[in-house]
Amino acid sequence: MDQIARTLSLPETPREFGFFIDGEWRHGRELAEQRSPAHGVPVTRVARCTTDDLNDAVAAARRAFEDRSWAGISGGERAGVLLRAAEILRRRRDEVAYWEVLENGKPIAQARAEIEGCIACFETAAGAARLLHGDSFNSLGDGLFGMVLREPIGVVGLITPWNFPFLILCERVPFILASGCTMVVKPSEVTSATTLILAEILTEVGLPKGVYNVVTGPGRSVGQAMAEHADIDMLSFTGSTGMGRSCVHAAADSNFKKLGLELGGKNPIIVFADSDLEDAADAAAFGISFNTGQCCVSSSRLIVEASVADEFERLLVEKMARIRIGDPLDEATQVGAITTEAQNRTILDYIAKGRDEGARLLTGGEVLEIGAGRFIAPTLFSGVRRDMAIARDEIFGPVLSSFRFETVDEAIAIANDTVYGLAASLWTKDLDKALVVTRRVSAGRFWVNTIMAGGPEMPLGGFKQSGWGREAGVYGVEEYTQIKSVHVEIGKRKHWIG
Known part of the structure; x- marks a missing residue:
């Protein structure tokens, strides 16, 4: 060995x-x-x-x-x-x-x-x-x-x-x-x-x-x-x-x-205009790409304040383009293969649904030919409506849907507009705002200015379905x-x- x-x-x-x-x-x-x-x-x-x-x-x-x-x-x-x-x-x-x-x-x-x-x-x-x-x-x-x-x-x-x-x-x-x-x-x-x-x-x-x-x-x-x-x-x-x-x-x-x-989970990552946008973009790229998105706490819904949404999506596209995808036995690889053929088909079907329903593909979405394996590029859709399949269903793959909001109440409403309540991530420098949103978003695990952090001392589990x-x-x-x-x-x- x-x-x-x-x-x-x-x-x-x-x-x-x-x-x-x-x-x-x-x-x-x-x-x-x-x-x-x-x-x-x-x-x-x-x-x-x-x-x-x-x-x-x-x-x-x-x-x-x-x-x-x-x-x-x-x-x-x-x-x-x-x-x-x-x-x-x-x-x-x-x-x-x-x-x-x-x-x-x-x-x-x-x-x-x-x-x-x-x-x-x-x-x-x-x-x-x-x-x-x-x-x-x-x-x-x-x-x-x-x-x-x-x-x-x-x-x-x-x-x-x-x-x-x-x-x-x-x-x-x-x-x-x-x-x-x-x-x-x-x-x-x-x-x-x-x-x-x-x-x-x-x-x-x-x-x-x-x-x-x-x-x-x-x-x-x-x-x-x-x-x-x-x-x-x-x-x-x-x-x-x-x-x-x-x-x-x-x-x-x-x-x-x-x-x-x-x-299951359809977890939000909420980004306010006052946050460190570089940090939040890195977290969003990590949150949807970690374990090829085959992660129940994957942040698959980006909810970003409208005043910085264009800038943030540009930063995120740049981040996602630099993710190292490849042979999982390579020490430098960050994203590996899709585990099963059935899951691979499911992810590709949802990417096709996103296009068909009118969402705008900003990056990714394609199959990557790497050896004999199953690889999909991390994918970002913009202009997603809350009634679209990619907005509502747990895809369990590297597919991120982007939404925009104007007010705190609207951000909370979008975050809670799901049957799930497993995890959520919030990015802001305003402590009052962070505490308000943390209390009002339904999620068993909550991260403020971080993502997928913690240890076995803390309890794991979800709300709702x-x-x-x-x-x-x-x-x-x-x-x-x-x-x-x-x-x-x-x-x-x-x-x-x-």
Whole structure:
């Protein structure tokens, strides 16, 4: 692996992975081959699990939860396991990033930075494991004492997407473990490698058998069965709002399991005339191009004050023209390949819709011929109306729609004119204006004079149709607990029957 990390060459043959249940590796009867989105060559072969495999994984997670091998130990002991995992992940950072690039198509420099964020997630969760606590009530009179206990919810099903396979996994797994829960993970069928590598790491650090299980395969079969499974106590799903709605129906029709949902976004970046326009232009270019726009918090709606709109769009076009797009194994690359052929078609279809509906294409919009991969130039449309498809739908690609406003109220109205409420970015030097807009725009994450900043100490999640619940930080541990009220009577009971 050290040699691969130095040369950043493609693997000579695809790497085969089993799946992981109850501390043991199993071999799939059928394997699915994944090709590099940037190079078109086979890179991994991963098992297509069955619902029987899922049932085995859930049963293993249930046994591990009930035997208290994880839930019954102290927060400090759980913290020790998580810290050891962070150390091993630090040693294996380049290896994990390499396989992330091969399956997903993101640039290697970006992948390494994401792994650093994953290490921070494990370290943060270790601290949260020690700090998780209940409460007490000494206000019920001399004869009664009250306690509120936080208990792990039980077996968690975790379904993760293909756009950030390892980062989104690590924004959840260590916090689920900190709570004392056990889990079954189903990664996207096209980006399963790094989720399986994490099984190796957690085994090495001494996580008890059955606490972390991985089943691989299609969402329409294994993922749906997970959502419907009556012995899963909570489901955490990250993906489209449409699939999130399916999870809600499946949970209601099975056991009313608790749901944590991080879903779609059509996120605004609001630029006022008094902002540093160079900084804001750089942020807008980054916000739509990062991870080729395949990012739920991607800033896909530019809302710019009319008096500076022409100047700002000119700055932005110049910025976007200088983005380095290419082979993701090249250290200099900033934007890599589109992960799946289906997503590539979707993005190109929306670009065509933008043209057809009368939006003005300022830059990008074309397919880039780079080797055998799927590459699309970051795209900016101006003159976008709020009823256009590119203005309303989550494209999940590097396509930015530009709007103009005259007043603060108009900017807020445009920002909130969406079914989503995941994230927003605001650019101004006026503190009063920043606080007004921050309070009135519906978004679970808000950035002022920055974009996509923060760390695992802060909660993640959305408003409206962008999801339910919160991940990361102490909030992300509490999300996987349930509260029990305990009343303790002191002294002899006052009898009801005389």
